[in-house]
Amino acid sequence: MALRSISFNQDYTCLAAGFDAAYKVYNCDPFGECFQKADDGGANLVEMLFSTSLIAVVGIGDKPANTMRKLKIINTKRKAVICELTFPTAILYVKMNRKRLVVVLVDQIFVYDVSCMKLLHSIEASAGSNDRIICDLCADDESVLVFQQSGSSDELAANAGTVVVFDALEIQPINVIECHKSPLQRIAVSKDGRLLATASVKGTIVRVFRVADGRKVHEFRRGSYTAQISCLSFNVDATVLCCSSNTGTVHFFRLDDVNRRRSTESIDADVDSSETLPRESSITEEESSEINRLINSQLGGHNGFAKKKSAESLKNFIWSKSKTYLPSQINSILEPKRDYAFIKLSTEVESVVGLVDNNCYVATRAGDFFVYSVQPGQCVLLKHYKIE
Incomplete structure (x- = not known):
C-alpha cells in the first residue's frame, strides 16, 4: 500500500498513517501497530487526539463516500464513525487538542468545540506561495492557533512571511508577528502555546518568537543551501526545536532559558x-x-607560503x-x-520528527520509522522499523 500521510500525536507516543486503501495507528515505544481500518477506503489525512480512542480521518477522494471534503471522527475502540463534517472544498489540514478542532481549507479555517462538534468560528484566509495555508494549534487547552496572514494578492505578497496568532479558546486574535521577508514554508507552536517557530521557503534560517509580544528570541542557521522544510517540532517542554527537510537531514536546536529571555533583532531591523x-x-x-606581530610577519616574509599563512592568521585574528x-x-x-545535534538519513526524503527525552522518532514518507539517541554531534541510530 502506498503511504499518503504520517503524523505524530500531540505527545509523540503514537504515529498515525494514511494509506491508499487503509489507515493505521502505531505505538512509538515499543513500535507496533495498535489499530487499523480498511473497510472504508484510504486516508489522505489522519490526526489523533493524544492517546485517546478518537481520530480524525479525511479520505483520498477515490469514491463519493471517501471524498476529500468530508472529515470523519472515528472511535478506534468500536471502529465506528461517531461524527461527519462536510466542507465546500478539499480539507488540507486537521489540528486537534482536547478543547478545539481546527479544519483548514484552501481559503477558510474552521474552529470547532471538540466536546460537541459545534462550529464556533470561521476565518477567511488565503493560500500562500505553495497553494496552501500554513498553520498549527498548540496541544494544551489554551488552544493558541497560528496561521499565515491572509489578504488580497498584493497584501498576501507583502505579508508572505507574517503569522497571525489567534486564541481559539476565547475566539479572538492575540498578535501579528512579522517573521520572514520570504513566504512561509513551515510554522509550529510549542505545546504550551508560548513559542512560535518559523521557516521560510528558503529553508536556511529558522526563527523562534515569543507569542505574547512577538519578540524574536532565537535565530538558527539550518544550512547555507535552500531546502524545503518538512517539519518543525518542539519537544514537550520546549527546550529543544527539531527541524527536518527534504535533504534527509534532521537538526536539533537548543532553546536555553537565558537566550529565551533575550531578544535579538532581525537582520533588517534597526x-x-x-x-x-x-x-x-x-x-x-x-x-x-x-596585530603588529602579524603585520610585521606579513611585510617581512619572503616565502610565498609563509606570507599567505600569516595573512590568513591576521585576517582571522582581526575578525x-x-x-x-x-x-x-x-x-x-x-x-x-547552529544545531547541537543532527541526523543524516541515508536518502533525501521528507520526514516528521518527535523528540521524547533523549530519543528522537523519525517517520519518513518512504515508510521508515527510525529511533535515534540524541547526543551532541551526529545522533546514533538505535532501531529501524517499516511503516506498512
Missing part, C-alpha cells in the same frame, strides 16, 4: 540605540602587540576580535546559532 556602534572601548595592549566590539544584535545577524 540597531538598538541604547548600544553604540562601535562600542566605546579601545583594544588592549596584548591585542595591539598581536575574531572585531566581533567583540559589535553590538550583540549585529553578532546575532553575522552568526546565527
Whole structure:
C-alpha cells in the first residue's frame, strides 16, 4: 500500500498513517501497530487526539463516500464513525487538542468545540506561495492557533512571511508577528502555546518568537543551501526545536532559558540605540602587540607560503576580535546559532520528527520509522522499523 500521510500525536507516543486503501495507528515505544481500518477506503489525512480512542480521518477522494471534503471522527475502540463534517472544498489540514478542532481549507479555517462538534468560528484566509495555508494549534487547552496572514494578492505578497496568532479558546486574535521577508514554508507552536517557530521557503534560517509580544528570541542557521522544510517540532517542554527537510537531514536546536529571555533583532531591523556602534572601548595592549606581530610577519616574509599563512592568521585574528566590539544584535545577524545535534538519513526524503527525552522518532514518507539517541554531534541510530 502506498503511504499518503504520517503524523505524530500531540505527545509523540503514537504515529498515525494514511494509506491508499487503509489507515493505521502505531505505538512509538515499543513500535507496533495498535489499530487499523480498511473497510472504508484510504486516508489522505489522519490526526489523533493524544492517546485517546478518537481520530480524525479525511479520505483520498477515490469514491463519493471517501471524498476529500468530508472529515470523519472515528472511535478506534468500536471502529465506528461517531461524527461527519462536510466542507465546500478539499480539507488540507486537521489540528486537534482536547478543547478545539481546527479544519483548514484552501481559503477558510474552521474552529470547532471538540466536546460537541459545534462550529464556533470561521476565518477567511488565503493560500500562500505553495497553494496552501500554513498553520498549527498548540496541544494544551489554551488552544493558541497560528496561521499565515491572509489578504488580497498584493497584501498576501507583502505579508508572505507574517503569522497571525489567534486564541481559539476565547475566539479572538492575540498578535501579528512579522517573521520572514520570504513566504512561509513551515510554522509550529510549542505545546504550551508560548513559542512560535518559523521557516521560510528558503529553508536556511529558522526563527523562534515569543507569542505574547512577538519578540524574536532565537535565530538558527539550518544550512547555507535552500531546502524545503518538512517539519518543525518542539519537544514537550520546549527546550529543544527539531527541524527536518527534504535533504534527509534532521537538526536539533537548543532553546536555553537565558537566550529565551533575550531578544535579538532581525537582520533588517534597526540597531538598538541604547548600544553604540562601535562600542566605546579601545583594544588592549596584548591585542595591539598581536596585530603588529602579524603585520610585521606579513611585510617581512619572503616565502610565498609563509606570507599567505600569516595573512590568513591576521585576517582571522582581526575578525575574531572585531566581533567583540559589535553590538550583540549585529553578532546575532553575522552568526546565527547552529544545531547541537543532527541526523543524516541515508536518502533525501521528507520526514516528521518527535523528540521524547533523549530519543528522537523519525517517520519518513518512504515508510521508515527510525529511533535515534540524541547526543551532541551526529545522533546514533538505535532501531529501524517499516511503516506498512
